[in-house]
Amino acid sequence: MKTNIRHIVVVFLVIALAIFNLSYSLCAKSLHFIEYSINQFPNVSATLFYLDSNSKSINNLSKSDFLIRTNGVEIEPASISFPEQNAFESLSLLLSLDLALNSKQGDKSNFDLAKELLAAMLELFDYENNEFALTSFDWMSYLNSEYTNDKQFLKEQLSLLKTSTGSKLEQAFLDDPAGALNIAAKSKYRSSILLITEGGNVANLPDIISFAKDNHISINVISFEKTISLDLKSLAEESAGFYFDNVANRFEMQDLAAIVHNVLWNYKPFHLNWESPLLCEDLYSNEIIARNEDLKVDFSFIAPSRLKPTLQFNPNYLRFSAVQPGTNKELFVNLKAINGDIIVKGFSSEDSRFEVLKGALAQNEEVLIKEGDSIEISVLFTPSDSAVLFSKLTINSTACLGKELIMTGGFPNTPPIERTLKIEYPNNGETLIAGDTASIKWSGLLPDDVIQLEWSRNAGKNWDTLSVDVTGLEYKWQVPNIESERCLIRAIQLWPNNIGETRSLHHSAGVNCANFNQKDGRFVLTASSDKFARVWNSNTGAEILKLIGHSKSVLWAEFNHQETLIASASEDSTAIIWSFPDGELIHSLIGHKDIVSSVTFSPDGQKLVSSSWDGTVIIWDASSGEMLRQIQCSQGKIWHATFNKDGSEILTAGSYGKAKLWNVNTGSLIQVYDAQKSNEIISFASFSPDDERIVTASWYGVASVWNKASADTIFTITHKDEDGGLIPLYSAGFYVRANELVLLTSGIDHARIWNGNSGELKAVLSEHSSSVSYVTMNFDGSRILTSSWDSTAKVWNLDKRDLQMDTTDNLFSILKQKAKAYSFDLGKVQAGSAFDTTLNVFLENLSSFAYPIKSIELKGKNSDEFQIISLENASTLDSLEKKAVKIRFAPQDAGERTCYLDIVFSKFSLKAEIKARAFNLPLFIKNNRINFGTVEIADFKDSLITAAIKNISMSPIRCSSIILKGPDDNHFDIIHSFEPFTLLPNEEQDITVRFNPETLGRKNGLISFVHNADGGESLLYLFGEGINPLIDTVSISIGELSASPGDLVNIPISYKKKSQKSISNNFKSIKADLSFNVSLLEPLMNAEEDNISNNIRTISLEIPASNEDFNFNLQFRAALGNDTLSQLKLSNVQPVGHSKVHLDYKSGLFHLKDLCKEGGIRLFDSNNKLLLAQNKPNPFENQTTIEIELLEEGMHSLLIIDETGKIVKNVFAKNLQPGKYCFDLNCSDLPAGMFFYLLSTPSQSLIKQMLIQK
Structure with a gap:
């Protein structure tokens, strides 16, 4: 369930099933469920609205007003909390409706439901303190109602809305000029948009979000999608809005209207919290009951199993x-x-x-x-x-x-009397998918018990090995890519599990010894030069335990007979006792002065004996770690020591070619087994199972079997190389296999199996790549264990035994996924529009079983112009399902368009080809959007469209009608009568359209040209805004000024706005004429018009309109003149622009002061003056003319300067007499741009500006 409400944070960490039953009554209180959280389960929180009969939120509630019932168990709420309510006093709400809501929900389309929702909301709105606007959109956005308080008008406009074939979500917001953002930007109060759509992707999403943030517009989304698109979710969250999705399946529209109404005005729901009982059921069905009103809501969720x-x-x-x-x-x-x-x-x-x-x-x-x-x-x-x-x-x-x-x-090599192994899956006629992964499951064993799996495709006639050495009670099977409906699985528990193969156990350095646990051989203990001893599962090879404590190579390690302890010996001169199975270090046995070569337990586990290169063996107490006795063996380095079967004697192997037998209790020597090789090492010595013989292994290559009592040699065996040379041996030992005595030896080459009575060679174990340091056998003689300096130990399985087996009770099937994808032709679609269509069967499952879909995506050449709008259950293809998808096609321009739906399954993929043809409307409207801007009500503005419509096809087009249609068809007019006409190819037709607003606000209309060509209709989009008539009052005035001859004079014209309101944007400027005595003032600025008549000079002025008062300054130079006084007269004052303006104006007066009566230089003279005239024409391309009038004799120059001050042309520099001169200036060698021409005389300089255009 995905409901996002502003300022409410709800996090779901489980997969939840939500079923809602929402109570609603128009004439009574109502309880509305929003969402729930089980993030802190068993603490449950529900978010609800409790509304009065006017759909206003009720907040004066207590937890005792409610009762919770979960799976029939009644629960009192633990708490109730109401967020602080900061409801908005006023809101400017824009309702934006997607016209392409064509999907059906039962008998009603989503469009019908959306209109039902909006109609219910219109009944709830407060029209006194808020304002409301209505827009709709397909591939264009339409303004159906400007912000208004007129409920009836909004209802009428809503009722007129009709569906469209497609839509573009970005157009809802960005379409100019009627996009929702443009409309909302001129709202009166806090601005909010409510978008109602089926969903989809949004182009230009960052631009929309940025505009909304900058203008403080919240965008809220009601989506009929089951899961809102990421774009729409982001749009709501980023703009501080909310969203509801899957609304058709979750809400009655009247309920939703009440909830959305409250959330829009920032009313927050309350939270009811309770502790749920911990039940064993997966599904928790909950009722929240309002006790006093007999109202309730239902919802369900699946609680996480880990919390049971x-x-x-x-x-x-x-x-x-x-x-x-x-x-x-x-x-x-x-x-x-x-x-x-x-x-x-x-x-x-x-x-x-x-x-x-x-x-x-x-x-x-x-x-x-x-x-x-x-x-x-x-x-x-x-x-x-x-x-x-x-x-x-x-x-x-x-x-x-x-x-x-x-x-x-029981003994692991003994079959059960009654079979316990049971295959659980597949076992009931299931269908597995070829090439898929299936889980084979079984029971009746422990998780680490090993089995072998086999399967048959012909009801057991033939069997193939599926996998060996399988543990964990489950196996992921890569189902073979075949088909059969007669398949079986069988599981076999073997002892041992890997007959005929070795299992390697790896260290990072040489392995010096390896021992089984003595009871059942499930464990292997290895000692290595990597300083560690390790415990392994002998069946799977999995490492179970790593013993870390020695500082140098570990030379020996073994279990006690009780399998509670491990002892290890090391080159670091210590032995260590460890607990098993936890691997805790119990005792460090410190007493030897050199390498400890071995340490072994007595059969009863109470004692240990350690051997050392220091020439001694030490007997230890296994419980306390105390030294009981030390024996000085007098045979050099001691390489090994071990107990006999009753623990009363110790056998040692030494360096002087001798093995010795000792009494444990007294430490006295009993017997010596002398190989007569005083310089050779006896590397190993051990007892026979009956305690009547011993065997020794030596570095000189001989293993000798001795009579224990007499020390006589019974026989010897040797390892020989290819040349017959003897190979040093490292271990030798007796074992019983199948009631026969066997002898195992290991050496530099291999390990070997011999007849223990005769010394006859039985087998060579030759998989190691380096010396075999030790060899031993498990308790029943079925497996051999070797260790080697090649860094491995190996488990060798000598024979096998079936312990038990189970076969699936019923045949199951393996079938291939078979599906078919269909191609579609969407036909012709107008370029620039959008077309939504449902492909009812684009994918069909030809198999009688369901299987997953990995992905469905649009790909191909023009995939960017197609979009998936809705797709039910995109992750699974159900048995024999025919799957549908809703597609949006929005072509940008004309031409063939192709893409495909790329449907990817686990082992194959399909393509559903889609093609369409985009066309431009043959009846082309050159400017298909007219924005009249603002027009005062009761006024009008006409727009004459030259060649408004044109036939751009190759065939005649008959235009049968021109229709003015909504949204607003009252304030736009077509200014000529119409008769049906035919346009030949390339022929055009003019049309004049008028905007005549009678009311305030923005208006939007359409003109439809109905014709017989593709598309059948061409649309002209109209927009304008009606405003109040504006009459602005502005005054301009000039005061009294005075100056001395030669002074620069700044004459300000005072501009003052007398209206309190802002002036109209259509009021651009004020034009006026200014007249004055030509001999008293010379203007230093350019004027569009400059005339002299009867000693009066008149220049034209244009003063910009402004909402602020200011002075418009004019620059003059004062001359001696023929008078001392001149009127500064304003005349022909008039406004510029389409506006109503009242203008007041007042002329001024200029006084000449400090006149020199005795004469002197006359700077300016009406008949003889220094003059640098404006070049004509200006601007110009190549040729222009400059006139000058000089007063003095001497050197004069005229230079052309660019904007950087650089001289680019020298027109002249020479002696000239006073008088008038005219120069034709050729600037063809200069580029376009702004330039200045500078006249320099012996006493002064003048400069003017000119513009070259090319």
């Missing part, structure tokens, strides 16, 4: 492993309460061999586990045989999750 009350097990399951029949084993597990208190009512096991001991409950007894607390229980396993057993312990409790604890027991 849960019993958490530690460990996650119980593995009893190998327990001898007739004995028993007890394991412990903690039960922890998560997400609430949990009551445990009892335990039951489906197999009597598993029994709860600690924590068992009597009948009707219960135990409460507080949230976060735990209890410990124990389970006793008493097997009746060695077979693998799988069972579940059921916990009867109030928990939703954690009701069953999985348990297994």
Whole structure:
């Protein structure tokens, strides 16, 4: 659910299903659900409006006014909160309706619903303190009503609106001049736009948002899309607006009108909060009930499973492993309460061999586990045989999750008596998609139990291996790209799981030894020169534990027989005891003075013996880590030491060609096994399983089997190279396999298997790439473990055993996805317009099953002119579905247009081709938009369109009618009568249109030219604004001024606006004539007209109109003149522009002072004066004429200067006599631009400006 309300932040972190039942009554109070949040579940918050009969928000409520009912459980609200209400006093609201709302919702179209919504809103508005405007749009925006308080007029205009074939969302806002932003920018109050649309993308989105922000316009969106487009969402959020989407499915229009009305005026909904019960159901169905009014709203959501009350097990399951029949084993597990208190009512096991001991409950007894607390229980396993057993312990409790604890027991190589393995999926005739990924699931094993998966495509006639070494109770299968309806899956649990193959376990340095755990061989322990010992899963090769504590190479590591401890020996002169399985360091055994080469447990696990290069072995207490006895072996470096089977004796391997047998309790020497090789190393020595023989391995290449008691040699074996040379050996040991004694040896070359009684070679294990440091066998002889200095240990599987197998109960199918995409021709569409159409079947599923769609996108050459408006369930193609899509085509210019819908599935893709033809209207309107600007009411303005309409086709066009149509057809007129006519190719027809506003405000109309060519209609767009008649009063005046001869005189003309209102923009300036005595003043500025008659000089002036008072300054130079007084007379004063202006004006007077009566230089003389006339013509292209009149004799010059002050031409520089001169100036060598010409005389200089245009 996606409702965004200004100033309300609601965050959804779950996938929610919302079902609404909104109560509404025109004559009573109403309760309206907006949205909910379960972000803090089980705390739930609902956002609501509670409205009175006038749809005004009610805020004086308490939590006791409401009751919550969730899945039938009644809940009192925890709190109710009302945000501070800062409602707007006045609002300028512009309603903008998309005319292309053509999709259907049941019996009604979205357009009908939108008009129903707006009609309901018009009934709710306060027309006294607000103003309202109405626009509509397709590919153009229309002003249906200027801002008004006339409810009836708005209703009439709304009723006249009709649907269009398509629309462009950006035109709703930016179309000039009737776009919503232009209209809203002239609002009286706080400005807000309400857009009602089916949605889509918005071109020029940043421009729209920027304009809205700059002009403080909020944009709000009502979208009939199920999910609002990102563009529209951004538009609302960025402009401080709100949005509602999927409104047809969520609201009755009258309900929505009431909600939107309140949100527009900044009324905020209240929040009701409560703590939901923690239920085991997924779907929470909620009712909010207003007690006193018997009103209610319903909504539902799916609560996250992770928040359900849960019993958490530690460990996650119980593995009893190998327990001898007739004995028993007890394991412990903690039960922890998560997400609430949990009551445990009892335990039951489906197999009597598993029994709860600690924590068992009597009948009707219960135990409460507080949230976060735990209890410990124990389970006793008493097997009746060695077979693998799988069972579940059921916990009867109030928990939703954690009701069953999985348990297994038995020897891992012994098949269960009753099969526990069960394939869960596929198992019921499912259909899998070829090439897709399917999850094969099974139960009846622990998650780390390994199986092999096989499948058959012919009902079991033939089987193919699907995967081996699979764990986790689930396998992601890449379904093969074949088809069959006779498929089966089977799962096989094998022991061991990888027969005939080795599994490599990798260190970063050489591996010095590797040992199985002794009970079932599930674990492998390795010791490496990388300073670490590691524990591995022997079946999967997964690393389980890394033991970090030694500072140098680890040479030996092994489990105790009880599998609770690990001991390791290192070159750092220490041995360490670790706990298992947590890997905690318990004791560091410090006592040796050199490398500790080995450390082994006694069979009862109470003691350890360590061997060292310091020539001693030490016996330790395994529990305390204390030294019990140290034996000086007198055989050089000790390479290995081990206990016999009852722990009473120790066998050591030393450096002087000898192995020795010692009494554990006394430390006394019992026997010496002398190889008669005093300089050779005995690298290893061990006992036979019956404790009657020992075997030694040596660096001189011989493994010797000895009688333990007599120390006689029974036989020897050797490793030889290709030349027959002996190869040094590192280990040798006896083992039992299939009731036969075998001997394993390892050396520089390989590991080998021998007959333990005869010494006959049975097999060579030769996968390592470097020396094999150690070889051993698991408890039942089915697997061998080797370690090597090639940085690996390897598990070798010697034979296999099927423990159990399960096959799917029913045949399932593998079918290929089959779909078909269809092509469409949209036909002819006018360029510049928009055309929306629904492609009813663009994609068809030919398969009888559903499958996902990865993406559907428009691509191709002209894809930018197409847009997907709506597409239901774009992520899934249902079984045999025929999918539809709504497309918008908005061509910019004429021509063929193509694109395609690119439909991508997991393994293939399809293309739905789309083509169309865009055409220009054959009956062309040269200027198809006329903006009359502002016109005073009761006045008019005509617009004569020369060649208004023209036939640009190759065929005659018959124009059957010219119709003036809305939105406003009252204030625009066509100024000539009309008769049908025919226009030949390239023929034109003029038309005159008049705007005659009778009322204030902006108006919008259309003229329709109906014809028989493509498109059938050409439209002329009309716009204008009616304004109040303006009569402006302005005065201009000149005061009295005086100056001395030769002074520069600034004569100000005072401009004053007497109207309080701003003057009309149509009032441009004031034109006037100024007359004065020619002998007293010479103007220093240019005048459009300059005439001298009867000693009176008259110049023309143009004073710009302004809303501010100012002085319009004129510059003159005072002369001696023939008088001392001159009137400055204003005449012919008149306004410029289409406006009504009343002008007052007053003339002035000039006095000449400081006149020299004794004579002197006369600077200016009416008959003989220094004159630099304005060049004529000006501006000019190449030729112009300059006149001068000189007063003095001497050197004179005339220069042409550019705007930078640079001299670009020297016209003349010579001696001249007083008099008049005329010069023709050729400037063809100068570029276009502004220039100055400078006249210099012996006593003064004059300069004027000229303009060259080319």
